[in-house]
Every structure is written in C-alpha cells, then in structure tokens.
Amino acid sequence: MRIISGFLKGKIITPPASYKARPTTDFAREALFDIISNEYEFEDLKVLDLFGGTGAVSFEFVSRGIGHAWCVEMAPANAAFISNAAKQLGIADKLTVVRHNVFDFIPLCTEKFDLVFADPPYALDGLDTLPDLIMGSGILHPGCYFILEHGSEHSFTSHPAFVKEKKYGRVHFSFFES
Numbered sequence: 001m002r003i004i005s006g007f008l009k010g011k012i013i014t015p016p017a018s019y020k021a022r023p024t025t026d027f028a029r030e031a032l033f034d035i036i037s038n039e040y041e042f043e044d045l046k047v048l049d050l051f052g053g054t055g056a057v058s059f060e061f062v063s064r065g066i067g068h069a070w071c072v073e074m075a076p077a078n079a080a081f082i083s084n085a086a087k088q089l090g091i092a093d094k095l096t097v098v099r100h101n102v103f104d105f106i107p108l109c110t111e112k113f114d115l116v117f118a119d120p121p122y123a124l125d126g127l128d129t130l131p132d133l134i135m136g137s138g139i140l141h142p143g144c145y146f147i148l149e150h151g152s153e154h155s156f157t158s159h160p161a162f163v164k165e166k167k168y169g170r171v172h173f174s175f176f177e178s
Contacts, residue, residue, distance in 0.1 A: 001013050001014070001015070001026070001054055001056050002026060003056075003059055003060055003063050004026065004029060004030050004033065004060060005030075005033065005060070005063065005064060006060070006062075006063030006064040006065060007063055007065070008059065008062070008063035008089060008091070009063065011059075011063075011089060013054065013055070013056070013059065013085050013089075015054050015081055016077075016081070019054070019077070019078070019081070020075065020078075024056060024057060024119055024149060024171065025168075025169070025171065027168060027169075028149075028168040028169070028171040028173075029056065029057065029060060031166065031168050032147070032166075032173055033060060033064070035166060035173075036115070036145075036147075037064070039145075040114070040115065042061070042064045042065045042066050043065050043066070043067070044066070044067040045061070045066040045067055045114045045115060046066070046067055046068055046069075046070075046111065046112070046113045046114050046115075047061045047066055047068070047069045047070070047113060047114065047115045047116075047117065048069075048070050048072070048109075048111070048113045048115070048116045048117070048139065049061070049069055049070065049071045049072065049117050049118075049119075050072050050102045050116065050117065050118035050119070050120070050130075051072070051073065051102060051118055051119050051120045051121070052071035052072060052073035052078065052079070052082055052097070053073065053078060053119060054078070054081070054082070055071055055073075055081070055082035055085055055086070055095075055097075057117055057119065058071040058082070058086075058095055059085070059086070059089065059091070059095075062086075062091045062094045062095055063091075066094070067094075068094055068095070068096065069094065069095050069096070070095075070096045070098060070111065070113075071095060071096070071097050071098065072098045072100055072102050072105050073097065073098075073099060074099065074100060074101050074102070076099060079097050079098075079099040082095075082097050083097045102118070102120070103126060103133070106133055106134065106137050106139065107137065109137065109139050111139065112138075112139055112140070112141055113139055113140055113141065113144070114140075114141055114144050115144060115145055115146075115147070116134055116139065116140055116144075116145070116146045116147070117146075117147045117149075118130055118134070118146070118147070118148050118149065119149040120148075120149075120150075122150060122151040122153070127150060127154060128154060128156075130148055131146065131148060131156055131159050131161060131162075131174075131176050132159075134146045134176070135161045135176060135178060140178035141178065142178055143177065143178065144177070144178050145163070145175050145176065145177055145178075146161075146175075146176040146177075146178070147173055147174070147175050147176075148173070148174045148176070149171060149172070149173055150172050150174065151170055151171075151172065152167075152170065152172060154172070154174075156174040156176070159174075159176065161176040161177055161178070162174060162175070162176055163175040163176060163177045
C-alpha cells in the first residue's frame with residue numbers, strides 16, 4: 001500500500017500478512033482524493049476515518065496537509081498497526097487512533113468534522129444504517145460530506161442527504177451532505 005500524494009508521497013506501508021482488512025485500492029483512493037481536492041482545501045480540515053483498516057485513507061489525508069485526522073478501528077491488531085505506522089511516518093501528532101466500535105463511538109463523539117469517511121466491510125450488518133447514523137449525529141459541520149465506500153449491492157440514491165455516487169470497478173463511493 002502506497003501513499004499517493006503529499007509530503008509522504010511514495011511511502012509504502014506494509015501490513016502483516018495475517019492482517020484482516022480490505023484496503024481501498026490505490027486506483028479508487030486516488031480517484032476519491034481527486035474528487036475531494038476539487039471540493040475542499042485540505043489545510044486545517046478535521047477528518048474522521050471510520051473502519052480505519054490499514055489506515056491508508058487517514059495517512060493520505062495527513063500527507064495532503066489536513067489539520068488532524070481521527071481514525072476509528074475496532075480490531076486491536078489493526079489499531080496498533082495504524083498507530084505504529086503513524087509513529088514511523090512521523091505523523092502521530094496529526095492522527096488520533098481510536099480503538100472502538102463505530103456504531104458505539106458515533107453517539108459518544110463530541111468533535112465536529114469537516115469530512116467523515118467510512119470504509120466498512122461490504123457485508124457488514126448495519127451498513128445501510130450508516131448514513132442516518134452519521135447525518136443524525138451532529139458530528140459534521142453544515143455543508144460538509146459524509147463519504148461511504150460500499151459495494152454494488154447497496155444503493156443510497158434515495159436517501160434525503162444523498163448528493164452523488166462515484167464508481168470505480170467494485171468500489172462505490174456515496175456522498176452525503178449535512
């Protein structure tokens with residue numbers, strides 16, 4: 001897994017072979033960040049990355065100069081990997097790793113974010129409830145995006161906060177605006 005752009009561009013992060021996570025492909029991640037960079041100035045953004053997995057999305061945000069990222073990951077080994085990789089990359093001061101269940105964390109969260117990204121397992125029970133959970137939580141600043149990565153088996157086009165969907169092979173990104 002490589003960081004695509006920013007001051008960490010080209011850095012490789014290699015999770016252990018036993019790692020259980022499906023990282024967003026470089027191709028899809030690059031396309032996603034192209035979309036985001038056309039709509040946001042990265043400097044000083046506060047970003048929440050849900051279902052952090054390998055930390056690739058958080059690392060990419062930090063590399064592009066955001067103010068701070070919070071990465072929520074429930075699996076202890078994954079959270080430890082993300083924390084250790086952030087230290088090795090020298091960005092631990094820009095990335096807070098929270099080891100928690102996303103569905104339990106959101107109602108407890110008191111921060112407000114400029115962007116929330118979620119990349120849950122595609123077969124996750126409750127994946128279809130995430131837009132309502134995020135949009136109803138008050139954690140997004142007005143006019144800001146919640147971006148949900150999902151497979152083709154889900155469609156969110158009828159959700160009242162839905163803005164657009166972008167597809168890159170099996171990867172779908174649905175955008176919702178607060």
